[in-house]
């Protein structure tokens with residue numbers, strides 16, 4: 001029986017562990033730095049149809065319908081008022097069993113970890129990785145040593161394992177944006193609580209979407225924001241109250257009331273990858289944000305993490321591991337370009353450019369050829 005070790009129990013690590021757990025030829029263990037799995041209770045996540053297909057392989061379709069939601073469209077609004085620009089039917093990319101889905105992050109993580117109780121080891125912070133032709137040796141900060149045949153690195157955007165294996169410090173890049181997350185106490189006036197609402201503003205866009213049929217709404221905003229090099233280094237301290245107050249003071253006036261009405265407000269800097277790294281050892285692979293962290297404006301990070309994890313699983317089982325890297329890079333490049341383009345278009349500020357953007361948007365959301373090329377290529381696999 002081959003031993004699979006996974007570093008990091010985020011969405012990508014948990015998902016691939018589920019796949020190996022169901023295969024009798026493998027024994028899987030996840031090593032997680034924290035002493036428990038982060039649940040981020042109230043916050044939401046959007047999962048596209050391509051990814052639901054893979055989640056269904058581990059029983060996602062049986063998850064209680066009260067805990068997930070399938071919005072049919074994205075409503076585009078300009079700024080905060082209800083000036084609707086147009087709507088995009090995301091359900092056009094659905095199939096019978098694979099539908100664009102929104103839910104709470106905690107629901108997804110709980111679902112992913114439910115069959116893994118005996119496979120997850122918490123309190124294991126990786127400190128060294130040794131490898132020879134046959135075996136991989138993992139050393140942890142708690143002084144324990146473990147061996148495995150395949151190592152899967154899924155320790156997120158700040159991946160320490162990636163730096164250890166490549167023997168150099170790999171740092172992600174600050175995306176010049178902050179993410180503002182929160183839970184809405186009550187639905188804003190005229191909001192379509194059955195669908196996703198995307199509000200485009202100057203250097204600021206926000207998204208409101210339901211996370212279950214009861215109408216609980218998630219709020220996420222992306223705001224352009226400069227951080228000094230010092231602040232970027234101390235990103236973990238950026239969640240203290242004084243930083244949040246500083247940011248809230250700089251938020252455009254028209255959003256103030258909305259932000260003040262949020263529960264569990266959390267503000268954090270967004271970091272992204274600026275390069276792909278190929279690991280030379282055949283049986284060591286990166287997945288999820290450790291492979292490549294995308295800007296969040298296409299809501300594809302977790303979906304691509306799951307899709308990539310599924311591809312790696314198939315490649316390991318079929319002994320075709322060498323195909324994994326190139327194929328994944330090609331797909332992630334396509335998503336990355338679209339994520340950057342979305343952010344650029346969502347944040348336009350001048351009257352003229354927003355006027356032209358809105359004319360284009362109205363046309364493009366109805367153009368089948370464009371939608372197939374821009375979204376279909378990503379949402380289908």
Ligand SMILES: Cc1cc2nc3c(=O)[nH]c(=O)nc-3n(C[C@H](O)[C@H](O)[C@H](O)COP(=O)(O)OP(=O)(O)OC[C@H]3O[C@@H](n4cnc5c(N)ncnc54)[C@H](O)[C@@H]3O)c2cc1C
Nearest residue numbers: 008010011012033046126155156179288289300301302303
């Ligand atoms: C604002 C925002 C909104 C987003 N919204 C969406 C969305 O709607 N849809 C979507 O598809 N994607 C979205 N994403 C992206 C998505 O959240 C990420 O791509 C996804 O969570 C990455 O999962 P992961 O498992 O690769 O990494 P992570 O979730 O970061 O997990 C990494 C794990 O590794 C552990 N770890 C770290 N270091 C070590 C170590 N040294 N040793 C052991 N363990 C370690 C961590 O504790 C953690 O548990 C969003 C991202 C942002 C920033």
